[in-house]
Amino acid sequence: QTVVTQEPSLTVSPGGTVTLTCASNTGTVTSGDYPNWFQQRPGQPPRALIYSTRSKHSWTPARFSGSLLGGKAALTLSGAQPEDEADYYCLVYSGGAQLWVFGGGTKLTVL
Amino acid sequence: EVQLLESGGGLVQPGGSLRLSCAASGITFSSSAMSWVRQAPGKGLDWVSSISGSGASTYYADSVKGRFTISRDNSKSTLYLQMNDLRDEDSGVYYCAKDDLTGSSRGISYWGQGTLVTVSS
Numbered sequence: 574q575t576v577v578t579q580e581p582s583l584t585v586s587p588g589g590t591v592t593l594t595c596a597s598n599t600g601t602v603t604s605g606d607y608p609n610w611f612q613q614r615p616g617q618p619p620r621a622l623i624y625s626t627r628s629k630h631s632w633t634p635a636r637f638s639g640s641l642l643g644g645k646a647a648l649t650l651s652g653a654q655p656e657d658e659a660d661y662y663c664l665v666y667s668g669g670a671q672l673w674v675f676g677g678g679t680k681l682t683v684l
Numbered sequence: 685e686v687q688l689l690e691s692g693g694g695l696v697q698p699g700g701s702l703r704l705s706c707a708a709s710g711i712t713f714s715s716s717a718m719s720w721v722r723q724a725p726g727k728g729l730d731w732v733s734s735i736s737g738s739g740a741s742t743y744y745a746d747s748v749k750g751r752f753t754i755s756r757d758n759s760k761s762t763l764y765l766q767m768n769d770l771r772d773e774d775s776g777v778y779y780c781a782k783d784d785l786t787g788s789s790r791g792i793s794y795w796g797q798g799t800l801v802t803v804s805s
Binding site: 607611619621624628664678 | 729730744745746790797798
């Protein structure tokens with residue numbers, strides 16, 4: 574069974590850059606896992622940011638970007654804003670009976 | 685504008701049943717795969733179940749297999765989740781979400797606001 578791991582928490586300074594990662598216990602995360610990234614602010618539903626590794630939705634701020642880095646999926650935030658403080662979740666496509674697998678989430682603090 | 689509106693949540697005793705609904709608008713529902721995702725209080729997101737646009741294919745997390753049934757009525761643009769034999773650990777906010785599955789792309793794009801399920805005696 575696939576288990577996806579993220580950093581529990583990260584801190585970034587306003588205007589700074591931070592990279593969140595998403596690792597799989599099955600090995601290297603590849604484009605074939607179609608990693609997705611979501612942002613969730615307190616009391617709000619998740620909001621999709623990135624799909625299929627690096628594709629952005631029409632509403633995704635330009636400062637967010639997705640990539641593969643060192644065998645993991647990565648979400649990079651360049652020029653952090655106070656409103657970026659939130660929980661971030663990655664999601665990989667398993668394709669088998671367990672269609673989707675979420676990571677445990679990263680709490681991002683902008684301070 | 686895409687809207688996914690969940691309903692049907694509430695308080696239920698362990699062993700009880702609930703049926704969640706998700707009314708969709710602003711999308712071509714019959715060609716959209718859909719999913720249910722839940723979130724226990726203070727915890728992370730947890731994929732529950734998915735269904736293809738036609739309804740012919742369904743998928744379940746091991747934790748709910750045999751107890752939950754996902755279905756859809758494309759004539760009503762509505763997604764359902766029948767939940768039986770509910771347990772304390774099934775408590776949380778249940779979100780309806782739209783999957784985007786194409787030949788070269790996989791993702792979940794739109795989310796509803798969620799409906800709260802509380803399993804407690």
